[in-house]
Amino acid sequence: MNTASRIALVTGATRGIGLETVRQLAEAGVHTLLAGRNRERAVEAALKLQAQGLPVEAIALDVTDAASIAAAEADVERRHGRLDILVNNAGIAIDEADKGVSGQSLETWRTTFDTNVFGLVAVTQAFLPLLHKSASARIVNVSSALGSIALHADPASFIYDMKIPAYNVSKSAVNAWTVQLAYELRDSAIKVNTIHPGYVKTDMNHVDGEQRGELEVPDGARTSVRLALIDDDGPSGGFYYLDEVLPW
Numbered sequence: 001m002n003t004a005s006r007i008a009l010v011t012g013a014t015r016g017i018g019l020e021t022v023r024q025l026a027e028a029g030v031h032t033l034l035a036g037r038n039r040e041r042a043v044e045a046a047l048k049l050q051a052q053g054l055p056v057e058a059i060a061l062d063v064t065d066a067a068s069i070a071a072a073e074a075d076v077e078r079r080h081g082r083l084d085i086l087v088n089n090a091g092i093a094i095d096e097a098d099k100g101v102s103g104q105s106l107e108t109w110r111t112t113f114d115t116n117v118f119g120l121v122a123v124t125q126a127f128l129p130l131l132h133k134s135a136s137a138r139i140v141n142v143s144s145a146l147g148s149i150a151l152h153a154d155p156a157s158f159i160y161d162m163k164i165p166a167y168n169v170s171k172s173a174v175n176a177w178t179v180q181l182a183y184e185l186r187d188s189a190i191k192v193n194t195i196h197p198g199y200v201k202t203d204m205n206h207v208d209g210e211q212r213g214e215l216e217v218p219d220g221a222r223t224s225v226r227l228a229l230i231d232d233d234g235p236s237g238g239f240y241y242l243d244e245v246l247p248w
């Protein structure tokens with residue numbers, strides 16, 4: 001993939017995997033928009049990367065706020081006129097461990113879906129016209145292995161006991177949406193895939209003052225970056241962890 005003059009936007013990029021995805025895309029030469037729901041923190045994070053000579057710009061974008069999404073889309077259209085790469089990375093995990101599968105409140109379900117599913121769909125809908133203006137566009141949906149229904153149903157799988165229902169089902173919905181969208185885009189220049197970043201040491205896995213996880217953040221961003229930079233003969237409508245195809 002020739003990354004020169006490509007324009008990317010990464011949501012939820014003020015910290016964790018999103019921030020690292022911005023760094024790696026920018027290091028690959030992609031002009032990358034670091035999107036955060038808090039404008040000041042997005043600017044602060046972008047300035048640090050700019051100081052390292054990386055082509056990064058801040059943009060305010062709260063994926064649960066229709067006005068914020070519309071303003072961000074208008075801003076990208078004004079600044080660049082198109083978008084080549086959209087990484088839907090923003091996500092939350094707010095299930096309460098002591099409430100089990102059936103005991104999570106509907107508020108937990110709704111809040112989780114507002115960010116992880118409806119926010120992702122809304123951002124995608126808003127930016128699709130700009131992605132269609134690209135000669136070769138990519139959408140990466142940051143899901144999770146925890147969204148795999150096949151793995152959850154398999155007592156032998158490594159996630160069998162990880163029943164965090166609102167989060168897991170929200171990621172299953174992201175996977176299902178990815179397949180639906182890939183169908184609509186099958187004859188276009190836009191490829192859309194869904195990914196598992198790995199079990200990564202970020203704030204999302206902060207338990208009892210400790211960041212749990214198997215991967216350091218730089219490795220956790222690799223799958224998003226790989227799928228953001230696939231060539232025109234690359235896949236669409238797939239579910240990946242690095243090069244590995246994951247079961248739905």
Ligand SMILES: NC(=O)c1ccc[n+]([C@@H]2O[C@H](COP(=O)([O-])OP(=O)(O)OC[C@H]3O[C@@H](n4cnc5c(N)ncnc54)[C@H](OP(=O)(O)O)[C@@H]3O)[C@@H](O)[C@H]2O)c1
Pocket residue numbers: 011012013014015016017018036037038061062063064089090091092115119142143144145196197198199200201202203204205213
């Ligand atoms: N870490 C893992 O092991 C792991 C595993 C599988 C999948 N994932 C997925 O990877 C993605 C990144 O997770 P992470 O581990 O980097 O988590 P994180 O460190 O908690 O970062 C989450 C990011 O999402 C942003 N965000 C939350 N709500 C938002 C909203 N309404 N609008 C815009 N941004 C919002 C946060 O912004 P603020 O800074 O403003 O709060 C933050 O930048 C998520 O989709 C997560 O589900 C992570």
